[in-house]
Amino acid sequence: MIEVEQLRKVYAPGRGLDGFSLSVKAGELCGLVGPNGAGKTTLIKILSTLVRPDSGRARVAGIDVTRDALAAKSLIGYMPDQPGLYQDMRVREYLEFFSDAFGIPPSQRAASVDSALESSGLGPRASSFVEELSFGMKQRLLLWKTLIHSPKLLLLDEPATGLDPLARIELREHLKKLHASGITILISSHILSDLEDICTRVAFINDGRNAVDSAGSKVFDIEHQAAASALYEIGVIGDAEAAARAAGAIPNARVLESTAGRLMVEISGDETAAAEFLKELITRGTVVTRFDHPASVLEERYRRLFGSRVQ
């Protein structure tokens, strides 16, 4: 659905995209993570036809977004990071306007607006002015306005910004339903736990380029991660360096990080392999106090990729 090759867009040195590539299959829910200024918004703006790249290629469903922007627009639903609303319009008028703006025939307009009102739960507020809605309702209105023309690809730039926990949970559930209905979604967010909950894959971006983790992977495949290998956080007593050496010597294990009293190890295989590893580690004289997955695997990967930048 999305094919991005060596995309480059430079606003100023160090700002924009510098050869980013990404491939997202139809029906995927792909996350896009990276520090502020990494190029996430630029990528999403290029895909949504708002920004022209300096070089490289961006295609949506085989359509070049630069050469055939109009055709691409009909396939894309884009929700910007700080979206605005026409506060002085009624909810129904607002949806009708965007229905017309996307060229939905007048005969189908009422049906598409009614469907959006029902799906968003804003039916009872159809005659209210937008300014009278709560923040969460406005966010729902924005999401369903974005979906009014039934796009095949949904581009969401930080959609959870400013939402309270309940609204965030609600948004997650809506996105899961949309994903289940077959819509491809690319979502950028700093809320990694949300991405981990809903995404099938997550792409990392830093300084406008693909950020590659220690395993050489540009994209973190959440769905298949558990089957191939898993991260384990191990609490140890005593010499952590010696424990790290012992762990590293065990087959199918790779020590990613070693700090005082704590190891982060990637173990290939299923839970039986992890149990074998633990048994072997203890046999080699390491005193283990804790052996578990980190609270958030994505968060852990993010920390290791961009940790130095945070410090």
Next chain:
Amino acid sequence: MSAPPHALSFARNPMIRKELRQRLRERRGWILPSLYLVVVAAVATFAYYEMTASEGGHIQGAEIGVMMFLVAAYTQLSLLLLLSPIFSAGALTIEKEQRTLPALLVTLLGGYRIWWGKLVASLLFVFLLLVAALPILSTAFAFGGISLWPVFSATMTTVIILLTINAISLYWSSAFRRSVVATAVSYVTVVILTIVTFIIFLATMSASKATTWTHLSFLKKLPLYCNPVFFLTLSFSPVKMLYPDWFISLGIFAGLGAIATALTLWNLSRSGESG
């Protein structure tokens, strides 16, 4: 899903409907037309009493008619030149200020439909004022001395001037991020066109040896051709005398409007980069 209606489609352009709906919901949507009519009517009435009082009642009805028409026409143009930037200079900046422009740009409307919707909506409001004041302008008929032609010609010329001023204000609206800046620069443009051009003309005239308008070179006349008040004055001429001066002014105003439009569309096509 089908392609949206033709860019210049009037009734089916959703931008026009949206803009008009929003404008009519604003308080200024009814305050400004009311104030406008009160001012035009007050000036015309004042002119009538001034004329009849100063001439001691010995003035011809036709003279009153002509004078009232001229006063109303110039007052109308002056007021509309003052009001136009209010409607058009904020048209695109408001979309930037309330962060709604990206959502518009990713629809199938495209930059030209957005521009057309904004221009038509702002012009319609100004035209509403123009039409509303026609009865005041037409009171001149009651006194005689005025035929239908000057009323028609002056109204058309005012429309052309307002079209250009609105197109220029929309350009400033596309160029700046804040409504207050775009509106200020639009007023500067109006001042340059109405006052500065006249001062430049007077300065060149005083340095010129030519004593009549026909003996002046085109370059020396050029500032005045760009002046909306002069353009309106030319429209009072009989049909046969409109050529060449009125047409030169028409060409200049049409050219300014076309340049402003092209630049606005260029700015809109690049708005996604910043907005």
